[in-house]
Amino acid sequence: MVGSMLKEMVATTVSHPAAAAANLLQQRKDSAKRTEILKCLRCSSTVSLWRLRELALTSGGLLDDNLRMLAWPKLLGVRRLDCNDSDYFNLYSAYNAALNESGDVGVLKFYSRTKCNVDRKMIEQVKRDVSRSLWHLKPSESKRSAAKTKKKQSAVGGCILKVLDEEPDLNYYQGFHDVVSIFLITLQSPHLTTSCLLRTTTHHFGPSMSPSFAPLTTSINLALFPLLSLLSPPLLSHLLLSTVEPYFLISWLITWFSHDLKNLPTIQRLYDAFLSSHQTLPIYLSLTIILSHTDFLLKTPPDFSSIHSALCSLPSKINPPEWDGLLLRSIQIMKKHPPLTLPNLASTYCKRYEPHGGKVTSSLTSSSVGLITSPPSWLINDSVPSDWVLIKRRKGRSKGSRKRRKEIVEFEEEEGWIIARTASGREVKRGGWRIGRVGAVGVGVAAGLCVMFWGWEWEYFNLEYGFFF
Amino acid sequence: MRLKVVLLGEGRVGKTSILFRYIRNEFQEKQQSTLQASYMDKRIKVGSVDAQLSVWDTAGQERFHALGPIYYRDADGALLVYDITDSESFTKVRKWVKELRKIVGNDINIVIAGNKIDLERNRQVSEAEVLEYAKSVGASHFYTSAKQNLGLEECFNELATKMVAQNKAKFAGGVAGLGVPKGGKSKLVVVDDTGGGKKSGGGSCC
Numbered sequence: 001m002v003g004s005m006l007k008e009m010v011a012t013t014v015s016h017p018a019a020a021a022a023n024l025l026q027q028r029k030d031s032a033k034r035t036e037i038l039k040c041l042r043c044s045s046t047v048s049l050w051r052l053r054e055l056a057l058t059s060g061g062l063l064d065d066n067l068r069m070l071a072w073p074k075l076l077g078v079r080r081l082d083c084n085d086s087d088y089f090n091l092y093s094a095y096n097a098a099l100n101e102s103g104d105v106g107v108l109k110f111y112s113r114t115k116c117n118v119d120r121k122m123i124e125q126v127k128r129d130v131s132r133s134l135w136h137l138k139p140s141e142s143k144r145s146a147a148k149t150k151k152k153q154s155a156v157g158g159c160i161l162k163v164l165d166e167e168p169d170l171n172y173y174q175g176f177h178d179v180v181s182i183f184l185i186t187l188q189s190p191h192l193t194t195s196c197l198l199r200t201t202t203h204h205f206g207p208s209m210s211p212s213f214a215p216l217t218t219s220i221n222l223a224l225f226p227l228l229s230l231l232s233p234p235l236l237s238h239l240l241l242s243t244v245e246p247y248f249l250i251s252w253l254i255t256w257f258s259h260d261l262k263n264l265p266t267i268q269r270l271y272d273a274f275l276s277s278h279q280t281l282p283i284y285l286s287l288t289i290i291l292s293h294t295d296f297l298l299k300t301p302p303d304f305s306s307i308h309s310a311l312c313s314l315p316s317k318i319n320p321p322e323w324d325g326l327l328l329r330s331i332q333i334m335k336k337h338p339p340l341t342l343p344n345l346a347s348t349y350c351k352r353y354e355p356h357g358g359k360v361t362s363s364l365t366s367s368s369v370g371l372i373t374s375p376p377s378w379l380i381n382d383s384v385p386s387d388w389v390l391i392k393r394r395k396g397r398s399k400g401s402r403k404r405r406k407e408i409v410e411f412e413e414e415e416g417w418i419i420a421r422t423a424s425g426r427e428v429k430r431g432g433w434r435i436g437r438v439g440a441v442g443v444g445v446a447a448g449l450c451v452m453f454w455g456w457e458w459e460y461f462n463l464e465y466g467f468f469f
Numbered sequence: 470m471r472l473k474v475v476l477l478g479e480g481r482v483g484k485t486s487i488l489f490r491y492i493r494n495e496f497q498e499k500q501q502s503t504l505q506a507s508y509m510d511k512r513i514k515v516g517s518v519d520a521q522l523s524v525w526d527t528a529g530q531e532r533f534h535a536l537g538p539i540y541y542r543d544a545d546g547a548l549l550v551y552d553i554t555d556s557e558s559f560t561k562v563r564k565w566v567k568e569l570r571k572i573v574g575n576d577i578n579i580v581i582a583g584n585k586i587d588l589e590r591n592r593q594v595s596e597a598e599v600l601e602y603a604k605s606v607g608a609s610h611f612y613t614s615a616k617q618n619l620g621l622e623e624c625f626n627e628l629a630t631k632m633v634a635q636n637k638a639k640f641a642g643g644v645a646g647l648g649v650p651k652g653g654k655s656k657l658v659v660v661d662d663t664g665g666g667k668k669s670g671g672g673s674c675c
Contacts, residue, residue, distance in 0.1 A: 125530065128481040129502045174480065174530040175504045212532055247536045251504035259504050305508055305523060312505055 046383040053276035059324045061272030076199040077378030083191035096154040118164045129177040130157040162194045170209040178255040204279045208254045221363035226349035242307035249286045260315045280339045284330040470520045472632045475541040478550035479558040480529025483584040486615035488526045515633045545632040546578040553583045554591040578631040579608040586612040
C-alpha cells in the first residue's frame with residue numbers, strides 16, 4: 001500500500017510541476033508535524049494530552065503507525081510499558097485451535113485451553129466474522145500474505161474474546177471485528193490492543209455494545225435529522241420524502257468507517273480524531289459527509305431505495321485528502337451545537353416535523369440515550385507521564401533485577417529505533433512483534449558480517465538496506 | 470412491474486453470496502460480513518411479464534433485526550436462507566416466518582432456500598423436517614449453492630412467479646374496488662409500467 005502511494009507520488013511529480021511543488025510542501029509540513037508530535041510524546045517529563053489531541057485532530061492526524069503506536073495508548077490512558085505479549089500467545093493459539101475445528105468441538109477446545117467465560121454463541125459469531133475479516137484491506141492476495149492474514153485473524157479473534165471475557169457486560173456485534181483489526185494492525189501488540197480496546201469499548205463503543213442497538217439508534221434519532229433541520233432544511237425534506245430512516249449510518253458509527261472504507265491510512269487518520277475527541281464526533285462527521293453531498297442527494301430521486309443506496313455510498317466517494325476538511329467542519333458544527341443541546345434541538349424538531357409523534361419524539365422520552373454521557377477522566381486528562389519517565393521509575397524500582405533491566409534496555413533500544421526511523425520521515429517495514437524485530441536485526445547484522453568476511457566490495461554492502469530488511 | 474424481495478436469515482448462511490451470484494454471477498470465498506442493508510436490481514421475464522426484481526440483502530446478527538422492518542415492511546417476497554450444515558440457522562427460519570407474518574401479514578410470498586448444498590456431506594438439517602415445515606407454512610423450498618451456482622435461478626423464478634401472480638390478482642381486485650394495494654407500492658408500479666408497457670398495472674392505477 002505504502003509502495004503504491006510512493007509510486008503515485010513519483011508519477012504526479014513527473015507529470016505536474018505544480019502538483020510536485022504542492023507535494024513537496026505537504027511533505028515538509030508532515031515532517032514538521034512529525035517532529036512536533038515526537039516532541040510532545042518524548043521531550044518533556046509529561047505528555048501534554050491537549051496538545052496531542054490537537055495534533056491528532058488537525059491535518060493528517062498522527063501521520064504514521066510508529067507515532068500512533070506511541071500516541072494512541074497515551075490518548076486512552078493506557079500504559080504501553082505494562083503490556084507483555086507473551087501472555088497472549090496461549091490465548092490466540094487456543095483461538096486458532098477453536099477456529100480450525102467447526103462447531104462445538106472448537107469452542108470446547110477453546111474453553112479447555114483458556115479460562116474464558118464468554119458465551120458459546122458469541123464465540124461462534126466472533127469466529128464467523130473474524131474468519132472473513134481483514135481481507136478487504138488487502139487488494140492483492142499472495143499465498144504468503146494469505147498465511148499472514150490468517151495469523152493476524154487469530155490474534156484479532158483472541159483480542160475480541162479477551163475483551164468480552166474481561167468485560168462481561170459487553171455484547172459483541174458484527175462490525176466490532178473491523179474495529180479490532182484496525183487497532184491490531186496499528187498497535188501490533190495484542191496485549192496493547194486489548195488494553196486500548198477495554199477503554200474504547202466502555203466509552204466510545206459503549207452504546208453499540210449494550211444488549212441491543214437501542215442506545216445507539218436513540219442517539220442517531222436525536223442528532224441527525226434535528227441537526228439537518230437546522231443546517232439544510234431542503235435536504236431534510238428530500239430525505240423525509242423518501243421515507244429513509246437515519247439508520248443507514250449505523251455501519252459508519254459502529255466501525256468508525258472501517259467497514260465502508262478500503263484505504264487503511266484514511267481509516268487510521270479517522271481513528272486518530274475519534275480517539276481524541278468526544279464520542280459523538282462520528283455522528284457529527286456523518287452529518288458533515290451528508291451535508292457535503294447535498295447537491296448529489298437532491299438530484300437523487302426521493303424513493304427509499306435510491307436515497308438509501310446513495311447515502312450508503314457516500315464515504316467511498318470521498319478522496320483521502322478531503323477528510324481533513326470534513327473533520328474540521330464537523331468539529332465546528334459540534335462546537336456550535338454541542339451534544340448537550342441535542343435534546344432541546346430534537347424537541348424543537350418534533351414540534352415542526354413530527355406533530356403526531358414519530359421516531360425522534362419517542363427517542364426523546366427514551367431512557368437509553370447512549371451518546372450523551374459524561375466523558376471518563378482519562379479522556380479529559382491534561383497530561384500523563386511520558387514513557388521516558390515511566391522507564392526511569394521502573395529502573396529505580398528494579399535495582400538488582402537483571403531480567404527487568406535487560407527488558408528496559410531492550411525497550412529503550414526499540415524505542416530509539418522507532419524514534420530514529422520516524423524522525424527521518426522514511427517509510428518503515430516493521431516486523432510483527434518485538435521478537436520478530438530483534439530477529440530481523442540479528443539476521444541483518446549476521447548477513448553484514450558474512451559479507452565483510454568474504455571480502456566483498458564495500459559499495460555492494462548497503463548497510464542501511466541490509467540492516468533493516 | 471417492480472418487485473421487492475428481501476433476503477433474510479442468520480449470519481453467514483450465505484445471503485450476500487446468493488445476491489452476488491444471482492445478480493452478477495460473482496462469488497467471493499471471503500465475503501465480508503454485511504452490516505448495512507443494500508440492494509441490487511435485476512430484470513427478469515416471468516411468463517409474458519417484464520419484472521424488475523429489487524433484491525435487498527440484510528445483516529444476519531440478531532441485534533440488527535430491530536432495524537429490519539424498514540427493509541422488509543413493503544416487500545412482495547422474502548427468501549429465507551439457512552445453511553444445511555447448521556441446524557440453528559434453520560430454527561432462525563421459523564422465527565422469520567413468524568415475524569414476517571406478524572409484521573407484513575399473510576400476503577408476503579415466502580421461499581425457503583437451503584444454501585451450501587455443495588457441503589451435502591456435512592448436512593445437519595434433515596430433509597423431511599424441512600419439507601414438512603415448508604409445506605405447513607405454504608412456502609416452497611429449494612436447495613441452493615451460491616458457490617457452485619446451483620438452484621438460484623429456480624429459486625428466484627419461483628418467488629417471482631408467485632409475486633407476479635399475486636400482484637396481478639391484487640390489481641384486478643383494485644379495479645373492481647375490492648382491495649386497493651398499498652399506496653407506496655402502486656406508485657412504483659406506475660413508474661415501471663410506463664417503461665414496461667404492460668397492461669394490467671397501468672390500467673388499475675391511473
